[in-house]
Amino acid sequence: MKILVFLLFCVFGFSRAELIRVFAAADLQYALKEIVELYEKKYPEDKIELIFGSSGKGFAQIRAGAPFHIYFSANMKYVEELYREGYITTEPKLYAVGRIVVWTRKDSPLDPSKFPEVLLDPRVKRIAIANWEHAPYGRASKEALQAYGVFEKIKDKLVLGDNISQTASFVYSGAAEVGIIALSLALAPQMQAKGKYWLIPEEKHERLAQGYGITKEGEKFKSVKRFYHFVGSPEARKILVKYGFLLPGEVGR
Amino acid sequence: MTDINPVPIWLTVKLSLLTTLVLLIIGIPISYYLAYTKSRLGLVIEALTTLPLVLPPTVLGFYLLLLFSKEGFIGPLWYKVFDRQLVFHFEGIVIASVIYSLPMMVHPLTSGFRSVPKNIIEASWTLGRSKIETLFRVILPNMKASVLTGIVLSFAHTIGEFGVVLMVGGNIEGQTRVVSIAIYDAVEAIDYKTAHVYASLLFMLSFISLVMLYAVNRRWSL
Numbered sequence: 001m002k003i004l005v006f007l008l009f010c011v012f013g014f015s016r017a018e019l020i021r022v023f024a025a026a027d028l029q030y031a032l033k034e035i036v037e038l039y040e041k042k043y044p045e046d047k048i049e050l051i052f053g054s055s056g057k058g059f060a061q062i063r064a065g066a067p068f069h070i071y072f073s074a075n076m077k078y079v080e081e082l083y084r085e086g087y088i089t090t091e092p093k094l095y096a097v098g099r100i101v102v103w104t105r106k107d108s109p110l111d112p113s114k115f116p117e118v119l120l121d122p123r124v125k126r127i128a129i130a131n132w133e134h135a136p137y138g139r140a141s142k143e144a145l146q147a148y149g150v151f152e153k154i155k156d157k158l159v160l161g162d163n164i165s166q167t168a169s170f171v172y173s174g175a176a177e178v179g180i181i182a183l184s185l186a187l188a189p190q191m192q193a194k195g196k197y198w199l200i201p202e203e204k205h206e207r208l209a210q211g212y213g214i215t216k217e218g219e220k221f222k223s224v225k226r227f228y229h230f231v232g233s234p235e236a237r238k239i240l241v242k243y244g245f246l247l248p249g250e251v252g253r
Numbered sequence: 254m255t256d257i258n259p260v261p262i263w264l265t266v267k268l269s270l271l272t273t274l275v276l277l278i279i280g281i282p283i284s285y286y287l288a289y290t291k292s293r294l295g296l297v298i299e300a301l302t303t304l305p306l307v308l309p310p311t312v313l314g315f316y317l318l319l320l321f322s323k324e325g326f327i328g329p330l331w332y333k334v335f336d337r338q339l340v341f342h343f344e345g346i347v348i349a350s351v352i353y354s355l356p357m358m359v360h361p362l363t364s365g366f367r368s369v370p371k372n373i374i375e376a377s378w379t380l381g382r383s384k385i386e387t388l389f390r391v392i393l394p395n396m397k398a399s400v401l402t403g404i405v406l407s408f409a410h411t412i413g414e415f416g417v418v419l420m421v422g423g424n425i426e427g428q429t430r431v432v433s434i435a436i437y438d439a440v441e442a443i444d445y446k447t448a449h450v451y452a453s454l455l456f457m458l459s460f461i462s463l464v465m466l467y468a469v470n471r472r473w474s475l
Contacts, residue, residue: 019427021425021426026441029442049425049427050426051423051424051425051426052441052442061341061423064323064340065322065323065338065340065341066340066341066425067338067341067342067425067428163441165441165443168443169440169442169443172443190443
């Protein structure tokens with residue numbers, strides 16, 4: 001019995017340490033990790049934990065009481081909704097307008113710039129896109145496919161990733177021949193080394209306004225606010241721009 | 254970024270040890286009852302304890318999520334007592350794991366109790382030992398192999414848990430991101446190196462515990 005009490009004590013004691021817990025849309029997978037590295041070098045006393053997933057999942061988890069301090073969504077609407085409901089206490093702030101690309105491996109004979117014809121190529125057995133029910137990039141991908149008038153034709157070839165990062169891993173591993181993924185992921189070193197991509201024109205889908213905010217849970221911590229402001233600083237912006245996260249009016253590399 | 258984060262490993266070990274300990278404590282009385290009862294209720298309880306083995310983890314995860322949530326049955330009570338939620342927290346996945354791995358403990362223990370010859374037990378009773386004393390001094394020492402099997406299987410099964418933890422715990426570092434979930438995360442991030450390290454670790458850990466189990470079992474059964 002004493003051991004049990006001791007173990008329980010360890011459990012509760014251990015989990016009480018404070019840190020900045022960030023839920024971020026999966027398209028931030030690489031960019032945000034770089035920003036955090038820079039931030040932690042500057043403020044070594046702060047510790048940041050990143051959790052990546054689809055924006056819809058983060059939205060649902062925050063409403064269910066998940067202990068996240070900052071929420072980055074690939075779709076502004078989720079942040080606005082949480083703000084209206086009081087789960088997010090800072091006014092939703094835009095950090096980028098997202099873009100989607102057609103991606104194939106370098107060793108594939110397919111040419112992504114031949115979009116949308118490339119999807120109808122008989123060698124294409126599987127096309128990876130994110131699940132449009134809860135991933136904003138999936139919704140944009142579906143809209144683009146519809147705008148090009150190919151959605152109905154290729155519907156049976158679609159494999160749905162849970163979030164945009166999983167979608168990228170489907171094409172990266174070769175499980176799907178073509179994928180529609182976030183530009184930010186295509187610009188990540190691993191993906192760039194292995195693949196080629198073509199940027200889908202912005203007017204083919206609804207604008208992917210991406211926003212973030214501090215949650216009710218994170219409001220009380222000074223360090224949370226510090227990181228929140230850091231993301232908007234010029235040095236963090238430089239990293240975001242490198243990954244194609246542009247604000248209106250901002251120029252890429 | 255290339256070095257391996259030890260937190261999920263520590264969390265997995267902590268979760269498995271704690272779950273096994275809790276299971277041992279509640280598993281013994283449940284199995285004792287199941288082994289010796291003749292009532293119909295025993296059948297129902299036996300079926301209930303086996304359910305987690307056949308149900309998809311998502312069914313279990315879904316019901317636990319409802320139970321743990323703010324509007325649920327246990328959620329608000331826990332919140333009042335400990336001032337924190339069960340969902341997305343370590344305590345929540347401990348409870349979920351205990352239910353998930355229950356058959357791994359109860360099955361070996363129940364068959365262990367049934368294998369102990371009834372006459373030794375009765376002899377102990379007639380010699381004036383109480384039921385509790387008989388349990389700890391006579392029955393359990395005669396079914397060491399079953400107890401060990403229950404412990405090792407519960408431990409290994411909890412290490413391998415994925416679906417329930419993901420549903421009830423989310424994916425939160427230091428709270429609920431155990432190794433199996435960290436692997437899923439690493440594969441999504443196309444970080445195959447990290448995935449390899451974690452995956453081989455789980456493979457070895459599970460393999461070694463099973464080999465040890467069979468080695469000890471063989472010695473004790475001779």
